[in-house]
Amino acid sequence: MxxxxxxxxxxxxxxxxxxxxxxxxxxxxxxxxxxxxxxxxxxxxxxxxxxxxxxxxxxxxxxxxxxxxxxxxxxxxxxxxxxxxxxxxxxxxxxxxxxxxxxxxxxxxxxxxxxxxxxxxxxxxxxxxxxLARYLGASNQLKESIVASRVKILVFLFAVLVSSVIFGTIMYLVEGEENGFTNIPKSVYWCIVTLTTVGFGDIAPQTALGQFITTIIMILGYGIIAVPTGIVSAEYARSANKAAKNEGEEKLGHSIDNVHTNSQSCRNCLAEKHQDKADFCHKCGFKLHND
The missing domain is CATH 1.20.120.350 (Voltage-gated potassium channels. Chain C)
Known part of the structure; x- marks a missing residue:
């Protein structure tokens, strides 16, 4: 039995x-x-x-x-x-x-x-x-926005990396070892720090030409910060509009039934967010409870 x-x-x-x-x-x-x-x-x-x-x-x-x-x-x-x-x-x-x-x-x-x-x-x-289900929903939208814009972000990061290598090599040639730019990798590191507007100050250009190039890199840095922000923001806005549209359709379709969800967890697959009074899991079909 x-x-x-x-x-x-x-x-x-x-x-x-x-x-x-x-x-x-x-x-x-x-x-x-x-x-x-x-x-x-x-x-x-x-x-x-x-x-x-x-x-x-x-x-x-x-x-x-x-x-x-x-x-x-x-x-x-x-x-x-x-x-x-x-x-x-x-x-x-x-x-x-x-x-x-x-x-x-x-x-x-x-x-x-x-x-x-x-x-x-x-x-x-x-x-x-x-x-805080609505905050989890917002975090899911952010994740979806980043995933949707991953190709654009990767292309952007590749462009930043290429620019850092080029400017770092130029600064190595212009400043030289006597001014702290002892090798190309260290010069590329300095360029990335400068381009991201962090500016640790451990290495600084001393020549007029080097300072001029640094000025250009710093100005480019402010523009570079705005690019990924704009990419993700555009995708996030698109995702938010889509979610709002779906939510509106769901409310329209269920306004009479007034269906809600709860955080009941399925013992079989651990899925959550089942509808109130649901007898079976929406994911695996396992019986949630016995009457």
Missing amino acids: ETDEKHSWRAKLHELIYEADTPAGKLFDVLLLFFILLSIVLVMLESVNHIDEKYHDLLNIGEWIVTILFSLEYILRIIAVKKPKKYIFSFYGMIDLLSTLPKYLSFFIVGSQALVTLRALRLLRVFRILK
């Missing part, structure tokens, strides 16, 4: 860990965020010599406690899902694993414990708690 999945301990564990809509799920995620922030603070304090010398044992114990808790959480996440590989090889699964490894690696590699700052990436889960 099969156990009712809704009342099974694994289903309840999945609801606790993956569902941000339930009170228990919200509490779990809030506690998780607290320990993530705590672990990052511990690593930062450990990097301050006079604090580490005075409280090293306390900081080390605190970090071990957090690491063990994250290790248990990682194991429970694997147990709670129907297909563990889906979680293990997902983005969050890899981040969860990497957040637990550094402290254990400290037994074998000195200094690896500093890698626990990777846990900062797990703060992305805050979007589930605060339900």
Whole structure:
């Protein structure tokens, strides 16, 4: 006789860990965020010599406690899902694993414990708690805009690289080793720093011709900054208009039904954003719950 999945301990564990809509799920995620922030603070304090010398044992114990808790959480996440590989090889699964490894690696590699700052990436889960779905949508639009304009950006970067090599070689010939331009690679480095308007000041032209060329490079730098911004902005505006159009059509088509989405997570494929009262996953068709 099969156990009712809704009342099974694994289903309840999945609801606790993956569902941000339930009170228990919200509490779990809030506690998780607290320990993530705590672990990052511990690593930062450990990097301050006079604090580490005075409280090293306390900081080390605190970090071990957090690491063990994250290790248990990682194991429970694997147990709670129907297909563990889906979680293990997902983005969050890899981040969860990497957040637990550094402290254990400290037994074998000195200094690896500093890698626990990777846990900062797990703060992305805050979007589930605060339900900032519209901000996630905006970030997706930005990603799509960058992907759509990747060819133009690559061509632009190639042009910048070619220009840097040409101007760097010219500056090497004009200024020479006596003025700090000891070789072409170093001159190209100076050109890139100048072209991007960073200007570290570690190398500076001394001749009148070199300063004139530098002026041209700096003016070009301001124009170059505007190019990729314009490319991505144009694609972003196009993507935003498309999204607004689709949203308008969706509202028009569903104004009577008033359909909403929630953050319920599928135990089979971990997909989210299902419609309210949905019985099956919109991605894999797995039954979300049993009545």
